[in-house]
Amino acid sequence: MTEEVHLGLPGPWAEDYREKADHYTTKIGGVPDWPTEDLGIEPELLQCRLCGSRLCLVAQVYAPVAKLNIEERTLYLLVCPASKCSANPKSWKVLRAQKCNSGMRTNGSVDELVQRKENVCSSQPPPSDSVGRHNEENKSNNSNDDDFDLDALAEALEQAATLASSTKKKTKSKRANNVPTRCAAVKEKVNDLSIPVLPCFYIYFDKEKSRGKSNVCSTSNETVLVEEIMDMENDEQEKWEGEKYEYDSAPGADRTFLKFKKRLDAYPQQCFRYSYAGKPLLAAKYSQDVGTCKLCGSPRHYELQLMSPLSYFLDQAGDGSSNCAPNAWSWLTLVVYSCSKNCCPSSCGGKPANCRWGVAEEEIMIQEDEACNA
Missing domain, CATH: 1.10.12 (Lyase 2-enoyl-coa Hydratase; Chain  A, domain 2)
Structure with a gap:
């Protein structure tokens, strides 16, 4: 059975990068929308390991897990705004805010990203x-x-x-432009200027099409690229002499990177990919040991990954309303691994009646663009 991959694509820009939303909102940049003020987050969790500066939000992803009846669950990816730190993997963190059992009914598939509340000025209102x-x-x-x-x-x-x-009228086409559109509505904003912010835009989802199905690509060339990707995956175990010459003889050619690039080119607007307990799309063969959950000792599994187009869309802001920018980022993909058991990060002991919100730190693996570092 083919795993389901959800692509996070750029929606409208926020009118103010510090505007408030809620933890059900999936977005890039802005300020973190914590589910409650009483999360008990230790200050060091929000500080850079290298310089001690306050981290800024890169992505906030509402990510319920249906099979475990966990609706109240959101991931926050953070980075140090200082350019001298942001290129270092140690300056990145991912936090899982979760209430282990909210007592609410969950709809959808295991890894389906469900928007429970209407996002303000969404280009695709649910x-x-x-x-x-x-x-x-x-x-x-x-x-x-x-x-x-x-x-x-x-x-x-x-x-x-x-x-x-x-509801705001939808734009002519959600894929018509290469950059998000500005949002006319103005929401209440966070006035704490000590929180560094990246430019903020909202996310809508689309499923990556499987082999044999139609896809959102606009040209026949892009369709061919997707088919080639699938062919490469199916033939990985086969040794064709022609392929061997093509990949082994070309200077600097790498099969893993070529597959990564073609999947990226098929959906050039993808800011992140989500596939709960699926397989990451790696840009290089090497990988690091992601270890086990610090709370319960369970192995971690893949959940989502940021993709390089995210940097491009953030760079398009450039209007002075953000006090940090991704100028020093040289990664191709940033892969997030989370606890496979989604253990409760609070001290409720797993009892629904006692469950409170808690925060756990998960693991990030960064794969760099070696050409930028050379």
Whole structure:
């Protein structure tokens, strides 16, 4: 069975990079939206290991885990804003904020990223659950007009009209531009100027298409690239003389990197990839030992990875409203590994009645662009 990969693609820019959202919001940059003020985060968790400066948010990803009935779970990727530190892997951190059992019902697949609350000025606003369920019920009941409830239909239409009137009109196409669009709505902002911020834009998701399915690529050449990637994966165990000559004879050619580049080129706007307990898309053969969970000792597994286009979109901001920038970043991908058991980071003992929010530090592996470091 093919693993499901969700791609984080750029949505609209925030009007103010310090604007508040909530922990259900997936975004790049801005200020962290902690689920509660009483998280009990130790100050050193938010400080650079190298210089002690306050870390800034790179990505905030709402990441529920359905099979464990964990909806209240968000990942925060942070980095030191100082250029002398940000190129060093030790200046990066990933924190998992989690309530081990919220008692809420979870919908969707194991690794599906579900947006529970409507993001302000989202370019792809999620449909109302109630309206969506009502539409499905209407489709299933079309064949039985005798039971059709006109009052319920009128009520649903009224709800839909209200939702439409309060939601910003969608842009002509969510893939029409190479950079996010500005958002007209202004939200309450965080006034703590001591928190360094990167330019902020919101994220929408799209699934990476599997072999044999249509994809979002706009040209036939890009479609061919995706097919070539899949062919490379299926043929990795085979030894074809022609391929051997192509990859082994070309100076500097690396099969792993070529596969990485083609997957990246197929979706050139991807800021990150998410596949809970899936396989990372590595840019180089080498990898580091990601160790075990510091809390429970369980092995860590892959969850998500940042991709290099993220740096490009952040560079497009450049309007002076951010006090840090990714100028020193030279990585190709930054891979996040999390506890495979999603152990509860609070001291509740795993008992739902006692569960409180807690924070655990997870592991990051960085694969650099060697050409930039040469």
